[in-house]
Amino acid sequence: MTLQTILPLSAEALKSLSQQKNEPAWLAESRLNALELASRLELPKPEKTKIDKWNLSDYGTYQQATSVASLQELPEAVRALVKEEEATNLLVQKDSGAVYSTLSDELKAQGVIFTDLETAAREHSDLVQAHLSSVVKNDENQLTALSAALWTGGAFLYVPKNVEVSVPLQAVFLTENADATFAPRVLVVADVNSSVTYVDNYISTGDAARLHNGIVEVIAKPGAKVRFATVHQLGLNTTDMSYRRAVTENDASIEWIIGEMNDGNTVTDTSTVLKGNGSTSDAKVIAVGSGSQRLNYTTRAIHFGKDSTSQMTTRAVMREEANAIINGITKIEHGATRSNGEQAEKVLMLSPKARGDANPILLIDEDDVMAGHAASVGQVNPEQVHYLMSRGISRAQAERLIIYGFLAPVVSDIPLEQLQTRLQELVERKVGQ
Amino acid sequence: MATNFVIEGLKATIDNKEILKGVNLSMKGGEIHAIMGPNGTGKSTLASALMGHPKYEVTEGAVTLDGEDVLEMEVDERARAGLFLAMQYPSEISGVTNSDFLRSAINARREEGQEISLIKFIRQMEGSMKELDMNPEFAHRYLNEGFSGGEKKRNEILQMLMLDPKIVILDEIDSGLDIDALKIVAAGVNKMRSEDRGFLIITHYQRLLNYITPDYVHVMMQGRIVKSGGPELAARLEAEGYDWVKEELGITDETVGQEQEA
Numbered sequence: 001m002t003l004q005t006i007l008p009l010s011a012e013a014l015k016s017l018s019q020q021k022n023e024p025a026w027l028a029e030s031r032l033n034a035l036e037l038a039s040r041l042e043l044p045k046p047e048k049t050k051i052d053k054w055n056l057s058d059y060g061t062y063q064q065a066t067s068v069a070s071l072q073e074l075p076e077a078v079r080a081l082v083k084e085e086e087a088t089n090l091l092v093q094k095d096s097g098a099v100y101s102t103l104s105d106e107l108k109a110q111g112v113i114f115t116d117l118e119t120a121a122r123e124h125s126d127l128v129q130a131h132l133s134s135v136v137k138n139d140e141n142q143l144t145a146l147s148a149a150l151w152t153g154g155a156f157l158y159v160p161k162n163v164e165v166s167v168p169l170q171a172v173f174l175t176e177n178a179d180a181t182f183a184p185r186v187l188v189v190a191d192v193n194s195s196v197t198y199v200d201n202y203i204s205t206g207d208a209a210r211l212h213n214g215i216v217e218v219i220a221k222p223g224a225k226v227r228f229a230t231v232h233q234l235g236l237n238t239t240d241m242s243y244r245r246a247v248t249e250n251d252a253s254i255e256w257i258i259g260e261m262n263d264g265n266t267v268t269d270t271s272t273v274l275k276g277n278g279s280t281s282d283a284k285v286i287a288v289g290s291g292s293q294r295l296n297y298t299t300r301a302i303h304f305g306k307d308s309t310s311q312m313t314t315r316a317v318m319r320e321e322a323n324a325i326i327n328g329i330t331k332i333e334h335g336a337t338r339s340n341g342e343q344a345e346k347v348l349m350l351s352p353k354a355r356g357d358a359n360p361i362l363l364i365d366e367d368d369v370m371a372g373h374a375a376s377v378g379q380v381n382p383e384q385v386h387y388l389m390s391r392g393i394s395r396a397q398a399e400r401l402i403i404y405g406f407l408a409p410v411v412s413d414i415p416l417e418q419l420q421t422r423l424q425e426l427v428e429r430k431v432g433q
Numbered sequence: 434m435a436t437n438f439v440i441e442g443l444k445a446t447i448d449n450k451e452i453l454k455g456v457n458l459s460m461k462g463g464e465i466h467a468i469m470g471p472n473g474t475g476k477s478t479l480a481s482a483l484m485g486h487p488k489y490e491v492t493e494g495a496v497t498l499d500g501e502d503v504l505e506m507e508v509d510e511r512a513r514a515g516l517f518l519a520m521q522y523p524s525e526i527s528g529v530t531n532s533d534f535l536r537s538a539i540n541a542r543r544e545e546g547q548e549i550s551l552i553k554f555i556r557q558m559e560g561s562m563k564e565l566d567m568n569p570e571f572a573h574r575y576l577n578e579g580f581s582g583g584e585k586k587r588n589e590i591l592q593m594l595m596l597d598p599k600i601v602i603l604d605e606i607d608s609g610l611d612i613d614a615l616k617i618v619a620a621g622v623n624k625m626r627s628e629d630r631g632f633l634i635i636t637h638y639q640r641l642l643n644y645i646t647p648d649y650v651h652v653m654m655q656g657r658i659v660k661s662g663g664p665e666l667a668a669r670l671e672a673e674g675y676d677w678v679k680e681e682l683g684i685t686d687e688t689v690g691q692e693q694e695a
Contacts, residue, residue, distance in 0.1 A: 382487060387524035390484050391538040391592060392512035401537060405528025405575070 007039055008059035014149060017062055021118060024125045034138045034148035044141040046267050048325045048357065049296040054265055055239050056143075058211040062152055063180040065097030074100060077205050078172050083418075089114060091171040093153040095180035103169075110163045112196075117154030117185055127158060131189050135217035135245045135273070143241055147215045151185035159194040159224075168229075168416060171200040175238065178208030186216040190224035190252075197227040199419060202234055209237040216244035220252035222276060229419055231259035232266070233426060236291070240266040250276035250305065257414055260287035260297060260316075261426045271300035274308035274339075284410045285314040286423060288430040289322030289354070298327040299343070303336040303369075312343040315410050317403055317431065318354035326358045328373065334365040344374040348406045350399070350431075403431055436462030436499060436515070436599045436629050443494035445482040452478040452690045454656035455494070458633075460649075462599070465632040467642055467667060470653035471675055473688035476635045477521060479653070480604040484518040485511055498600060513542055515599030519589035519606050526576040531588065532558060534576045535595055542596075561594040564624070566617050582609030590621045601625070602633045607641040619644030639671030652678055654687040 009017075014035055018028040043051060068074060071087055078092055089107065091114060092100040098116035107114070113124060121128045138148040155171045175182040190196055202212065212234060220226045226246065234240050240262050246254040254272055272281035283299045301310030312328050330341035347356030360373035380402050388398035404411075407427060414420045438460045445453040452475050460466050470476050482489045483496060485508040496503040498514055506514060526534070535558060540548045549557075558572055565587050577585050586606055593601055603622070607615055622632065622645050634647065642650075642664070650667045652660040652675070659682055660666070670678075679687055 381524070384524045384526050386486055386508060387520070387526070388534070388537075389508040390512055390518055390520075391534075391596065392509050392541040393537050394509050394541065395507070397537060397541065398509075401529050401534065402526060405526055408528030 006057070007035060008057060008146070009035070009150065011035055023118070023121055024129070026125070026129050027121050030133070030138075031149045034145045037139050038142050038145035038149055041139065041142040041145050044143060046296040046298070046325070047327050047359065049267065049294060051267060055209055056211060056241065058209055058239075059146070059150060059183065059213070060179045060181045060210060063096045063177065065094055065099050065153070067099050071100070075174060075176065075205070077203050078174055081172055081201050081203070082170070086170070089167060089169045091116060091155055093171070093173045093184055095175055095177050095182060096152040098153050107165060111160040112163060112165060113156060113158040114169050115156055117156045117187060118152065120156035124156070124158070127189065128156060128187065131217070131219055132187055133217075135219060135247050136215050136243050143213055144215065144243065147183055147185060147213050150181060150213075151183045151215070152181055154185040155187070155200070157188045157196065157198055159190045159196045161191040161194060163191075163194045165194075165196040168197040168199045171198070173200065173202045175204045175210060175212065175234070176206065178206060178210040182210060183213045185214065188216075188218040188226060188228065190218075190220050190226045192221045193223035194221075195225035197229070197416070199229040199416065200231075202230070202232040202240070204235040204238050207235060207237055210239075212238055212240045212242070214242045216242070218246035218254060220246060220248045220254055220279075222250040222252060224249075224252045226253070227255040227257070227415070229257040229416065231261060231419070231422065231426065232268075233261045234264055236263040238262070238264045240264060240268070242268045244268070244270045245273065246271070246281065247273045247275050248279035248281060251278040252276055253280040254282070256281075256283040256285075257419065258283070258285040259423045259426060260285060260295070261430055263291065263293065265294045267296045269298045269300065271298075271302065272310060274301060274303045274305050274310060274336075276308070277305040278307045279305050280308065281310040283312045284413060286407050286410050286427070287314065287316040287324065288427055289316065289318045289324050290320050290430055290432065291322060292320070293322040295322065295324040296327075297324065298329065300329040301331070301341055303332040303339040303341060305339075306336055307338045308336060309339065310341045313410055314345045315407050316347045316356060317350065317406065317427075318347060318356045319350040319431065321351075321353040323355040324357065326356065327361065328359070328375070329361045329363065330371055330373070331363040332366050332369050332371060336366050337368040339366070340370040342372045346375070346406070347377040348403065349377070349379050350403070400431070403427075436631055438600045438631055439495075439497050440483070441495045443479070443482065443496060444492045445478060445489045446492055447478070447489050447690070450690045451492070452489075452656055453482060454689065456656070456658060458651065458658060460600070460631045460633065462631050463626070463628045464649065465626070465634065465645060465647045466649045466651065467634045467636065467647040468651045468653050468658070469637060469667065469670055471637060471687055473691045474653045475656040475689050476637070476653050477604055480518055480602050480635055483602060484508065484516065509541065516602070517593055517596060517598030517600065518602045519586070519593060519604060521605045521608065523577050523585050523589055525578045525580075527578055529576045530573050531576050532572040535592065538592070538596060557595060561591055564594070565591055565621055567591065583611065583614045586610055586618060587614065590618050594621060594625065599629060600631050600633065602635065604635045605637075606634070607636055607638060615641060616644060639667050642667045654678070654682075654684055656689040659684070
């Protein structure tokens, strides 16, 4: 027997909200269908993490956002993340909606679209309709259905055929008011042979309990190159449920750079569907857990295309009583000949009560492939601490060096210097030494 | 004030097994002491116990450096007080570059706000590496990771050069070194000789002592220093081995804390 899910919103309310926002008919209908799906679907069951007691119903209500005209009017938490001289291609969402959006004239002239998803649905309806929910399906589980029904704000990035964008496009998603729905959805469409780098940050202020249910979809058309960097630094009582998924067509590539720096419970799933021949995926994840966080991070590569290549690297540091389940799944489908999938998950535990569980999984239905995995879970090596201390370095500093050293192979590979620095600062803050 | 390092009646155990059975040794700045002896007689244990390795428990005795109680100090405090141990098996630390490590070690000796400037540090490091004939790329390699045995030893000497210690303990620094590397290491040590600095060289071969002339030579057996002399003692040990010492002292098994071989 399954209980019917208690929905955060009635169909009537959802319909009128959609009307009020002047959304196209297809979107209004899709939201209603998704809401109906949500009433029947169950929550996902992340491997080895029980989420049924988690706060997963705190969607709050939609609160209309008020746009601001200049960077100076943005909340302090956002301004701290945005350098003024780099703020020419920037999108900011506060709570339920976008409050600031700019795109350089040069990129506009090239046909690049970078705006919140609500605006995109109105102004580029066909483009959005063709791709939204095409990668992460509404009917996968209750969370994907509710995201499809309730998303607000969000980001839409479209890069036309053959356009190479050299500067990173940045988005910041801020939750301030715990009573406001915070469910942005990000859709990136990189057309044939284009290339782009997108960087976003999820931040929160205040301690009140709330939920972030977010979905990222990336479509890399043939030959496109997408670099997608995201840093989640949501607060103690914010539960973060995030799906990120890319589809790569022939010879396309996706590079994920992910900083899992939340202070609250988190389930994230970062996947690439390597649909096209010769396509590639590279996922780098660094994570720090503290307090009594319960964390579940999955990276996944599903190979359909021949000669497709995937790399996944996760390095996680767990301190205090944090508990992390880290899954790496490489799936090679029959027919994906000469594919190559490599993955490595490593966990460093800083206290006896911290836990880390690395689960590398290879699922291979094709003979002519290469695949490899490595996983390790361990504590700071006392011999190493002794060696550093024998040179006059204090115990705290020695441990700090070892922790940074553990994360360094991933951090130093991050191609954006500013992001590298920010991640280092966040690690420093979370490691608390 | 001249450096003065005194070990008195030092006893230490590992896993409740006594390895050091009362070591006495006194050294001053400017002196080079060599501790020789066959394998398994407690030489390396002495080095590790002096540096404060957590595996060894000191059960009796005293160690002072310029009158200060070394055994009361944490490992990092011993290092900052002037003790340096070139280890037989240095740790490998992934993700920490040699230069970041050395800079941290130098800055640990300085007050906050008085950190060494990057330029000055790089100049010093490059200079010292050149003296040791080290490839400059080793500055940017992760600490000891993937280094050969000889490269690790040279890296230990590099640290010695840069950290300017008062008492240097070299634990089997000559093992795994070819003759050219041995000469370079010896030149590094000889260059560091000064009135304020004492050296304690642990080895079971005479070969290193061909390049570094010790002032005193001690023989260790059964967890104690059983015989002391000048450089001529090392020469005789090289020529005749240890059996005559054992005979002279009536020792049949010179080792300590070892499982008896069947």
